[in-house]
Amino acid sequence: MEQGFQKYIPFHPVSLPERQWPNKVIEKAPIWCSVDLRDGNQALVNPMNLEEKLLFFKTLVDIGFKEIEVGFPSASETEYEILRALIDRNLIPDDVTIQVLVQARSHLIQKTFEAISGAKNVIIHFYNSTSTLQRKVVFDTDMQGVIDIAIEGAKLIKELTEQEVAKTGANIRFEYSPESFSGTEMDNAVLICDKVLEVLETTPERKVILNLPNTVEGMMPNQHADQIEYFCRHLKGRACAIISLHPHNDRGTATAATEMGLLAGADRVEGTLFGNGERTGNADIMNLAMNMYTQGVDPGLDFSEINHIKEIYEQCTEMKVHERHPYAGKLVFTAFSGSHQDAINKGVDYMKKHHSKYWQVPYLPIDPADLGRQYEPIIRINSQSGKGGAAFIMQQIFGYQIPKEMHPEFGRLVKAACDKAGREILPKEILEIFENEYLKINKPYNLKTYKIHEENDADNETVVHFEGDLRFENEDHMITGLGNGPVDAFFNALKSVGITDYKFVSYSEHAISEGANSKAVSYIQLEGPKGAISFGVGFDSNISLASIKGIICAINRAQK
């Protein structure tokens, strides 16, 4: 019995044993052309209305697109009106070229020329389908029939262009797409494109765009790259053509197909933001551009406010950007795994310490700030998180540089809270845990007042006097002590009331800003009875008192 998969015809790759593209790298950005307002728009449940298209157009201009396919004006009245609004309201910057799509059919071409009248820079993009399958099942014609359609279309476009240029002086360029290029025999694709170049009398100074659509992605990206390299090598008019890619994403590999297509010789890419478009969509230009960016190549497009772009996109298209969408997804700068969190933490520290001019953070291929995104959501803490994660949040968001030795203890406290809540813990909840555990504890010992002063002894050495009012066991106790510094004097004062079990192990402190002021935070590690370790934190505008509070905190916690 035949099985389901046996009804499919495998793709037949073009033969290109001497292929060059695998040895190349992308060193510069291609010419980008957004087809959001046409290919993207035509694939929406609710196509954009005039206001939405104008807003989207402005956003594309702000991102930096210089070529924008604005629609298919001969296909519907709405498309026609939108194009007119762009031209009549003077909304197209002088350095931006609008592109209009039209089938290679005479009445549609005529209508397209009416629609563009008055525009300064225009690409007339005409197409007809050339694929083996469409010739057989849709048009019932041979290759010559398809070539004739393209030639007739090209002749009419050339003639109408000459008239329009004579009338308005517009800068009109041409683009031809053998639709379903990737499903066409390569020699036929080359043949029809060379014929079109001939009719349009193209020159190296006035190149024509040959757009090679992967209309339905039906092969692996390397096989598509072979097609592009084959085409470029065999096209007689290569010097007179700008080779453009137009990948769709049916196999989910449009980004790879585009990148390999560029290696194979293409100069230009048509695609959409976030890969919107027919079926599985077009190539995602944001993804491609940011991939180049992370390889040190300037993409020439600005995605530094990705959240804003995403908002406009979602508003105009009524589509959603997936949470795991490269660069733009809500979760792409979130690390749940403890080892990832730890490595990110170390990467950030490493960069600071070495004043690194390069981005060197494991698990984050790009600095979120380059997309206008925050460090804040990088690490979310749940019960799977490692010991360093909570400390990282405390440092990045709240400025507390909790010492390494304290990470396991604080990590355990946060993990217990996650387990209890049965969900992820937010940064502000982590801060609350920290404050409740370390800053608000004042039992059994509570230092109510204190005085510190310094004197020189007979040998001219500085002696610090500590005097304070320590409340415990429901009574206030006056404590006094001398030492070579405030901490030493305080320890000695504690001894005066019998608190003798604690040894100082380590200490660190730093300043932390609170509004316009800065305060001191101290982290104290003590060794208590039977060698038990206890940590304490002190927070005060006076650095000596911050240390003393840290000691009391550590003792209080040891006695909990």
Ligand code: KIV
């Ligand atoms: O995908 C495609 O083939 C197209 C052409 C009309 C360029 O969108």
Ligand code: ZN
């Ligand atoms: Zn398309």
